[in-house]
Amino acid sequence: MTEAVEYDVVVLGAGPVGENVVDRTRAAGLSTAVVESELIGGECSYWACIPSKSLLRSALARADARRVPGLRHAVQGPLDAEAVLAHRDEYVSHWKDDGQVRWLDSIGARIYRGKGRLHGPKKILVDGPEGEHHVLTARHAVVVSTGSRAVLPDIPGLVGAKAWTSREATSAHRVPGRLAIVGGGVVGVEMATAWQALGSLVTLLVRGGGVLTRMEPFVGEHVIEALTEAGATVRTHTSVTSVERMGGTGPVTLVLDNGERVEADEVLFATGRSPRTDGIGLETVGLAPGSWLPVDDSCRVEGSDWLYAVGDVNRRALLTHQGKYQARIAGAAIAARAQHCPLLETDRWGAHSATADHAAVPQVVFTDPEATAVGLSLAEAEAAGHRVRAVDYDLASVSGAGLYGDGYRGHARMVVDLDREILLGVTFVGPGVGELLHSATVAVAGEVPIERLWHAVPAFPTISEVWLRLLETYRG
Incomplete structure (x- = not known):
């Protein structure tokens, strides 16, 4: 079955960023469809911010309690890992998106499940899970909010080793005895904090001279000191040259650039992100598949008058709260342009311009x-x-x-x-x-x-x- 439908706005990707676009365009009275191939709520809700902070909360609360006189002796024992993981599961709704679906239904948005891709200007093709096909045409705007995915480095032995990325690190259902983490960014240090507290013996391997190097140097020094005191091993100026794991099961061995070998039960590679823009038909509108999408301050893709990109895909700030901020800006801009608002193009400091992306991006790293x-x-x-x-x-x-x-x-x-x-x-x-x-x-x-x-x-x-x-x- 093939269905052809027209909407004012079509949003590709129903994570928190896409949801915020839908919220704003529907509030402005624009008919809106949203296309999602996975769970409504996206990466943040099920495999990133929400589960990671749930895992970290118990670790940080215990660390705080251990500093308080009269309380520290009561919290010297290990965390109840089973209870922490169960709370995480509840916090992510057991990886079910019923609540998010009900909310989108309540505001009058139309949800299309399946793989969506551009097919020329203002047109999206959707292949549904039951073999159905939809052709969606946007009168005013198409918004790409497909997010980003973890990047695994090209090193021998990694393919087939079943290495963790951020998804596995936040959704695992057992505590590995030994966990090696490669990468000293936010994911690396947060997961080192969480899993060390849950009982793993963590080894953090960092290619450069410190962690969280995009922040002031003293930040990484404090975090490394605390991780070390908690029992983790932090090794800087260390690169992994190959990975060994027979059949993808059993212990994994990391071979380092100095020839040393590190053995662990699981390994997490937290070594960067890439845009999820491959396979979404960018080539049909003159853009490179798999590329980041540069945008202006209204989040409209450069060179286009109808295509928008919000959240991670535009590479301005790979943070959920900034993506949601951009979504609010883009939704307001789309509505204003659809209504031919004469003030929009001169509103450089108002509701239609994502100026915070340039000067005031806030971030919290939930380490101890x-x-x-x-x-x-x-x-x-x-x-x-x-x-x-x-x-x-x-x-x-x-x-x-x-x-x-x-x-x-x-x-x-x-x-x-x-x-x-x-x-x-x-x-x-x-x-x-x-x-x-x-x-x-x-x-x-x-x-x-x-x-x-x-x-x-x-x-x-x-x-x-x-x-x-x-x-x-x-x-x-």
Whole structure:
């Protein structure tokens, strides 16, 4: 059976980013169809943010409790791994998307299950799971929100070794006795934190000189120190040259660039992401299959007046919250253009322009200690030609840090634009700093003058008093 239907908007990919586009276009009264080949809710809901943070929550809560007098002795035992994994399963709805489907139905969106691909301008072909075929035509816009996938390096023996990617690391149902992790980015350090706490003996292998190298250098130093104290082995300046695993079962052996061999029960490769844009018909509209899709600030693909790309596929910021932000921008822009809004093309700082992608991208890494940053690091600001000063403060010296218990360790930095006296970037590392990030984001995104920040009074005794200490340090 072949069905041909026309909609105002067709969205390819029903993860949280695609869902947000649908929400905005439906709210604007535009008929909208969404195409999904896997689960409604996408990578974040089932194999990334949600399950990983569920696994990490118990690890971080125990770490916090162990710092508190009167409580630390009660939490010295191992985590109940079975209970943690069961909670993770519940948190991801046991990998069923019924709730997400009901929500899309409730707002009047039409869901098409199956593999969707472009077939020329404004047209999507969908091959359904039961052999049915659909031809969808968009009156106004097609939105690509297909996300990204883990990349495995091309090294001998890896094919067939059944290595974990982020998907297996967040959905595994047993705790490996020994887990080797290759890669020192967010996935690598978060999964090292989670699985070490659940009982694995973790070895983290990092090609460069540290972890989380896109953040300020002191962040990685704090995280490595904590992982090591927790019992993990962290090896920097180490590359894997080959993998050995007979028949994809039993122990896996990693051969390192110095000839040394590391044996583990499972290995996770957390070595990058690539766009899920192969096989979606980009070649039919003059674009390269498998490529990232550059967009303007309304998230419209460069050179097109009808094709949009939101979330990971445009490579602006591979973060769920930024993708959802872009989706809100794109949905508003699509609606405005469909209604021939005369203000759209000049609205550079309003609801139709994803300016935060350039200057104020916030991120939390849920390790122990937490690491957070927004805006530019010192090195990035200097490379961009700004005249800047880094202002640092030891978070352990803030009164509120004492409430977290003994041995609090942390660090704060703000990067000040000396010409305009605003903040270009802020970084925190330490227990509980994730809740400081939004205040930093407001300061950076709002370009709040430092003289006004003096009048944003932090409550005592909280670690947010670090804002006062940073400002005092800046004034000298």
